[in-house]
Amino acid sequence: MHYGSRVLDRLAPGAEENAYELVEIRPLTPHFGAVLGGVDLTRPITDALAAELRQALLEWKVIFFRGQTGFTADHQLALSAVWGPPEPNPFFPKTGTAGVSRLAKGAEAVGNKNIWHSDHSFMAAPALGSVLRAVEVPEAGGDTLWADMAAAYDNLPADVRERIDCLTAVHDWEPSWGALMDDDRKAAFRADWPRVEHPVAVRHPRTGRRTLYVNEPFTTRIQGLSDAESRELLDLLVLQARIPEYQVRFHWEPDSIAVWDNIATQHYAINDYYPRRRVMERIAVAGVPLS
Numbered sequence: 407m408h409y410g411s412r413v414l415d416r417l418a419p420g421a422e423e424n425a426y427e428l429v430e431i432r433p434l435t436p437h438f439g440a441v442l443g444g445v446d447l448t449r450p451i452t453d454a455l456a457a458e459l460r461q462a463l464l465e466w467k468v469i470f471f472r473g474q475t476g477f478t479a480d481h482q483l484a485l486s487a488v489w490g491p492p493e494p495n496p497f498f499p500k501t502g503t504a505g506v507s508r509l510a511k512g513a514e515a516v517g518n519k520n521i522w523h524s525d526h527s528f529m530a531a532p533a534l535g536s537v538l539r540a541v542e543v544p545e546a547g548g549d550t551l552w553a554d555m556a557a558a559y560d561n562l563p564a565d566v567r568e569r570i571d572c573l574t575a576v577h578d579w580e581p582s583w584g585a586l587m588d589d590d591r592k593a594a595f596r597a598d599w600p601r602v603e604h605p606v607a608v609r610h611p612r613t614g615r616r617t618l619y620v621n622e623p624f625t626t627r628i629q630g631l632s633d634a635e636s637r638e639l640l641d642l643l644v645l646q647a648r649i650p651e652y653q654v655r656f657h658w659e660p661d662s663i664a665v666w667d668n669i670a671t672q673h674y675a676i677n678d679y680y681p682r683r684r685v686m687e688r689i690a691v692a693g694v695p696l697s
Contacts, residue, residue: 414557416465428455438554439654440466447485448476456488468552468666475661479503486537486689493533493692497583507688513681520677522647523621525668525690528579530602533668533690541687543658547679553653553672558646559618570606575620575628577602582623608696610669617670647672
């Protein structure tokens with residue numbers, strides 16, 4: 407098909423665009439991803455600013471801030487609280503600040519997030535969003551890509567959309583995080599983190615917009631289909647994140663911050679900077695069951 411043949415719209419159907427008084431919106435693509443200017447996130451976030459930040463994330467799905475000198479883990483927690491409480495990842499290393507995970511990559515630990523995914527989809531209530539700040543970045547390389555999975559859903563052929571609207575899929579951490587665990591450790595994690603099911607096309611919990619919700623590392627099969635049918639359909643659906651028309655790319659600089667809607671997007675951390683060092687700190691925002 408001709409990708410992009412349907413209108414790529416950053417707004418949910420029926421939504422109206424709001425004017426912004428406290429932030430400046432600088433789109434990175436016409437429909438997806440924007441840098442927000444005129445904001446100092448080291449200062450207290452007022453109710454009015456929080457409302458505009460929430461609106462911007464719903465419209466643009468991933469928002470970026472640059473030049474946030476002096477931004478600390480405490481500021482990051484205050485920013486993530488605009489959307490909700492933190493949701494720790496059970497597999498991530500923690501920092502000294504509760505809710506913050508430190509992701510340090512370089513010669514001693516090669517980056518391994520270079521696969522399209524949605525954070526915490528293996529949980530019954532996946533993270534609503536994530537807040538990521540650059541602590542140390544290479545001069546070149548280490549960019550991150552995001553894909554708009556509502557646009558991906560909208561541009562599927564009509565018969566595929568109709569087929570997947572009533573299907574659910576199994577999500578599981580074991581094929582990815584469990585790959586380096588022994589059987590005893592996997593059994594211990596399995597007791598706390600059983601396999602879960604989510605709709606293949608979820609209704610976004612805040613906009614109601616249909617969004618494609620399967621990803622390569624965590625979605626293992628589609629229920630109600632034979633193994634061969636499940637594999638064939640999953641292969642088609644996970645490839646949608648790789649279509650450039652649905653993507654935005656961000657080059658990290660010191661004191662940069664990204665906030666993304668984890669239900670509406672997938673992301674991919676480009677691992678092209680080895681053996682240079684890249685250190686990031688992330689907070690995930692607690693989610694809700696999807697329907």
